[in-house]
Amino acid sequence: MKLQDIRVCVMRVGGTNCDAETQRAFHELGVQADVRHLNELVKQRNLLDYHMLVFPGGFSYGDYVRSGAIFARMLTAKLGKDLRSFIDQNRPILGICNGFQILVEEGLLPGFEGVSDFPEASLANNSRGYRCQWVYLKNENKSKCIFTTKIPKGKVLRMPIAHGEGRFLFPKEKEEALLQKLIDNDMVALRYCSKDGADANGKYPANPNGSFHDIAGICNREGTVFGLMPHPERAFYWWQQPDWTSQQAMPQFGDGKLIFESLLDHFAKKL
Amino acid sequence: MSLFTRTNAAFNLHEINTKDATDHQLAEVSGELGLGLSLGEMKQVQTYFKTQKRNPTDVELQTIGQTWSEHCYHKTFKGKIRFDGKEIDSLFKTYIAKATQEIAAKWCISVFEDNAGIVSFDKGYGIAAKVETHNHPSAVEPFGGAATGVGGVIRDVLGVWADPIACTDVLGFGPLDYDYNKLPPGVKHPKYVYMGVTAGIATYGNNMGIPTVNGAIYFDESYTGNVVVYCGCIGLLPLDKYKKEAKAGHVLIVAGGKTGRDGIHGVTFASAELTEKSEEISRPAVQIADPIEEEKVKRAMIEIRDRELASATTDLGGGGMSSSVGETAERYGCGVTVDLDKVPLKYAGLAPWEIYVSESQERMLIVVPPENLKAVFEVFEKEDVEATAIGILTPEKHLRLRFEGVTVADLDMQFLFKPIKSAKTASFEKITLTEPIFSVPKNLTETLMQLLSASNIASKESVVRSYDHEVKGNTALKPFQGEYAGPNDASILKPLDNSWRGVSISCGMNPNYGKIDAYDMAASAIDEAVRNNIAVGGSRIALLDNFVWGNPEKPERLGSLVRACEACYDVATAYGTPFISGKDSLYNESPLGPVTPTLLITAVGLVPDIRSAVSMDLKAPGNLLYIVGKTYLELGGSEYYKLQGYLGKSVPKVHAAKAKKTFNAITKAISKGTVKACHDLSEGGLAVSASEMAFASNLGLELDLAKVPSNGIKRDDFLLFSESNSRFLVEINPKDKAAFEAVMKGKVCAEIGKVTKNPTLKIKGLKGSTIVDADVAGLRAAWKRTLSEEA
Incomplete structure (x- = not known):
């Protein structure tokens, strides 16, 4: 598939607020991305015109009840059928920050046995409340996740987080078993780590929110649905880095670009 | 009867x-x-x-x-004041607006007349800026008061059709360790107020997806009873879409939140002193915040702007409809008829007057030509925002309000907008202050550590990181620099994808100086805001003035206000930095007394190319460190004196003509690429500034005080900690030495040391012995400790 033929839908509702910079990342790579309000998609029933769907960051519907919970229920109620078809056809879905929360609430992630009717994990309140800071990440996905294939082996990535609820948790009594399932199915993608790539072991600040197993991002069984708490769209250009003024020479792009490039590589390989 | x-x-x-x-x-x-x-x-x-x-x-x-x-x-700023044998007819016109008029900058698009000031930017875009205070509501209900303060100033920016791109906030609290037993009834503990206010600001900005990029937190005894909450917002607008052309026959639409009893009499509340009963009487004056509603309103407003569907807009803020409806009619030379029963209510039973004065949040007033009504309603519907036509502009200059068909108000616009001028008397008496006498502390390294931990100098990271400063992905220079989170002097945004131009945002505030002289306090605030902006590469700077003062009915309070306004005129004209917007909050008095006169200056600059922006961290060992600007024996009001338990007398002055030349030279050196790092000198003076540069980078510094140009200062501690204005520390690569010194020719500037690989700060005193010797990790820890989450 050619880049210019790919159509991306960046979906928003009231309270979504990272749509513009997410759209910009796609545009920068030569891909058409439309920012669409849920109300428009419901009215025009054209979700399936898109090859991929992105849920950007923000505070959808104020994140009342639980982060992402209302948006997820609205999706099921208003766009459930189209969304099912979308998933059944393995069209990629990306959730960033609030988008990740929506995917978990919607039962798409982890989705051990396919789409779940209830959330199988939780993105709970951070151990230290809302934090906006840069973190280090490593990719531990072996091959399945289509959003991390372009990340060089062993590379420590740098991206910012900005959330109050991103502590990935499983039910306490099942956490080890479910983690094993994640690993066995190659569903773990990004984990928080220290600057040199060493395990964060749950310790602040390397693990900024207290996530179980330092999890920052996971994919579904098929590797086509991916959610992450850090913001790749805020680590796209060199001048977005927190210390570019201190460097002699900066690479032109930030590490966040690798996520978008991996995805486009997936499309390029498709007929 | x-x-x-x-x-x-x-x-x-x-x-x-x-x-x-x-x-x-x-x-x-x-x-x-x-x-x-x-x-x-x-x-x-x-x-x-x-x-x-x-x-x-x-x-x-x-x-x-x-x-x-x-x-x-x-009334105070527009009224007549008798002061020092002369009569001042409007402080605003005589000082603030006059400075802007005389500077006559072509790049000022709209000053003072609209909800926010507007300056030109790039590619047909303008930058809008506004700063407000929300002190009284925050004193009564810290979270709601601060959150709605942010919401209100964002709506001001929407009110000039601008898309909000950044928020700023400057806060003043009483000491966090204030003795509970000393709190009078009705005054909340500073720690409670601090937690509530910072959470309120974080919630609103974060939920709306507007990065909070600049601010300050200041602690002062007088803020215990009078919390100070400044909320600012910067917006971006295509100048050709700046529509203000309403006419008779156009329809008034109120959009956004519903109207309720929250926020009744907010403005009369804000114009009176706080008392023990404020909680009970004025609780309804504090509004309830719903940032998601405002986010939706914003989306709709931007689409209406881009499709040019409306002829005017303004926000519903202080005074609710009573101020926005009337002012809109007045501005376009019309009258207005409004059916108050059409206004969507939160619950039934509001009296007409309550509907008209309610300050319920997240509401905008939009004026729409009748032919565009359908399209406008469709836009609001898509965004799930309630919008209702409530009235119409009329050719007869009357304000007519109806309820269920009955006329409940009919006022002549002429009468309504011509109140009698207030006349007040101001007096100014120099208070008798003395310079303290004490000997040089034995261990200046220890003193430096204490200063770094002083609440007004210590890192505010625990608060600032609870604000999203990265959302929108356009923050090119962040509040904190790099891995070690050193404090940058200003933040820079890169708001346009197709331009390298940046907007630099900084602030200046020195309330402690106001205890000595309000003139020097105001002058210093302007100098600090401007030099912070200059330090990162900002130029073509516009200013916003926000006064927080005590009761102006009391002559000495008004007298110090006059002094501050005089300084505003003098320094702004000397620097060529016009005021584009401002606001005053008076009557900040509580059972604990008046607020320390506080002027916040916000500076909005232009960075010609963000690729040449400069951060404050040291860059490489072997580089040279220069001090630019002269150090005077000016410790009055300084953090150093405060640490020793004194106020003092010798408050820092601004030598405006000289400072202007210094600023120009720094700008030139930055544009030539010779400046590797630049940091302004403010609270804690040279020693604190040098420490910050070092611990932001994990490199060291070796400095020699004997090389610091001063007017004959003989004491090491005074040289280290004097807070004289208009000074910078600048890092230069040795290969650029000649070029830098050429630019600095004729300015006060001296090489005082060099950057070392060994991360220690070593300062040699006037007698040649080492007086400061500290590991930078220790300095950093001292700086981070006070307000850390663990504290």
């Missing part, structure tokens, strides 16, 4: 018998209805209604009370 009579309307409407009222009764009416009008003003009202041959309704009196309030009409 009794003073108040319920009319026979089917709803709650009263007639007030002003016709026969005595002076005493007029005062009673003002008090009973919470109008906040003086007897002189009430008499003016009485006369007007006598000529109308009828009595006013409660709706009319409320409308007048709101329109003429200090908060809406700025």
Whole structure:
């Protein structure tokens, strides 16, 4: 598939607020991305015109009840059928920050046995409340996740987080078993780590929110649905880095670009 | 006839018998209805209604009370003041606006007249800026007061059709360790206020997806009873879409939140002193925040702007509809008719006057030509925002309000917008202060550590990181620099994808100096805001002035206000930095006394190319460190004196003409690429500034005080900690030495040391011995400790 033929839908509702910079990342790579309000998609029933769907960051519907919970229920109620078809056809879905929360609430992630009717994990309140800071990440996905294939082996990535609820948790009594399932199915993608790539072991600040197993991002069984708490769209250009003024020479792009490039590589390989 | 009579309307409407009222009764009416009008003003009202041959309704009196309030009409700034044998006719015109007029900058698009000031930017875009205060509500309900402060200033930016791109906030609290037993009834503990206010600011900005990129937190004893909350917003707008062309026949639409009883009499509340009873009486004056509603309103507003569907807009802020409806009609030379029963309510049962003065949040007033109504409603519907037509602009210059078909107010616009000028007396007496006498501390390294931990210098990271400063992905220079989170002097945004131009945002505030002289305090605040902006590469700087003062009825409070305004004029004109917007918050008095006179200056600069922006961290070992600007024996009001338990007298002055030349030279050196790092000198002086540069980078510094240009300072501690204005520390690569020194020729500038790989700060004193020797990790820890989450 050619880049210019790919159509991306960046979906928003009231309270979504990272749509513009997410759209910009796609545009920068030569891909058409439309920012669409849920109300428009419901009215025009054209979700399936898109090859991929992105849920950007923000505070959808104020994140009342639980982060992402209302948006997820609205999706099921208003766009459930189209969304099912979308998933059944393995069209990629990306959730960033609030988008990740929506995917978990919607039962798409982890989705051990396919789409779940209830959330199988939780993105709970951070151990230290809302934090906006840069973190280090490593990719531990072996091959399945289509959003991390372009990340060089062993590379420590740098991206910012900005959330109050991103502590990935499983039910306490099942956490080890479910983690094993994640690993066995190659569903773990990004984990928080220290600057040199060493395990964060749950310790602040390397693990900024207290996530179980330092999890920052996971994919579904098929590797086509991916959610992450850090913001790749805020680590796209060199001048977005927190210390570019201190460097002699900066690479032109930030590490966040690798996520978008991996995805486009997936499309390029498709007929 | 009794003073108040319920009319026979089917709803709650009263007639007030002003016709026969005595002076005493007029005062009673003002008090009973919470109008906040003086007897002189009430008499003016009485006369007007006598000529109308009828009595006013409660709706009319409320409308007048709101329109003429200090908060809406700025009586003190627009009124007459007798000061020092002369009469000042409007502080605003005489000093603030005059400076802007004389500077006559072509790049100023709109100053003072609209909801926010607007300056030109790039590619047909302009930058809008506004800063507000929300002190009184935050004192009563810290979270809600601060959150709605942010919401309000964002709407001001929407009110000039700009898309909000950044927020700023500057906060003043009492000491966090304030003794509970000393708190008088009705005053909340500073720690409680601090937690609530910072959470309120974080919630609103984060939920709306607007990065909070600049600010400050200041602690002062006087803020215990009078919390200071400044909220600012910067916006971006395509200048050709800046529509202000409403006409008679155009329809008024109110969009966003519903109207309720929250925020009744917010402006009269803001124009009175806080008392023990404020909590009880004024709780309804604090509004309830819903940032998601405002986010949706913002989306709709931007689409309406881009499709050019409306002819004007303004926000519903202080005074609610009573101020925005009337002011809109006044501005476009029209009258207006509004059906108050059409306004969507949170719950039934509001009296017409309550609907008209309610300050419920997240509401915008949009004026729409009739042919565009359908399209406008469709936009709001898509965004799930309620929008309702409530009235129409009319050719007859009358304000007419109806409820269920009954006219409840009919006021001549001429009368409503011509209140009598207030006349106040101001006095200024130099207070007798002395310079303290004490010997040089034995261990200056230890003193430096204590200063770094002082609450006004210590890192505010625990608060700042609870604000999203990265959302929108356009923050090119962040509040904190790099891995070690050193404090940058200003933040830079890169708001346009197709331009390298940046917007630099900084601030200046020195309330402690105001305890010595309000003139020098104001001058220093301007200098600090400007030099912070210059330090990162900002130029072509516009200023916003926000005064927080005590009760202006008290002559000495008003006297210091006059002094501050004089400084604003003097320094702004010398620097060529026009004021584009400002606001005053007076009557900040509590049972603990008046607020320390506080002027916040916000500076909005232009960075010609963000690729040449400069951060404050040291860059490489072997580089040279220069000090630019002269150090004077000016420790009065300094953090150093405060640490020793003194206020002192020798407050830092601004030598504006010289400073302007220094600033120009720094700008030139940055544009030539010779400046590797630049940091301004402020609280804690040279020693603190050098420490910050070092611990932001994990490199060291070796400095020699004997090389620091001063006017004969003989003491190491004074050289280290003097807070003289207009000074910078600049890091230069040795290969650029000649080029840098050429640019600095004729300015006070000296090489005082070099950057070392070994991460220690070593400072040699005047006698040649090492007086400061500290590991930078230790300095960093001292700086981070005070307000860390663990503390």
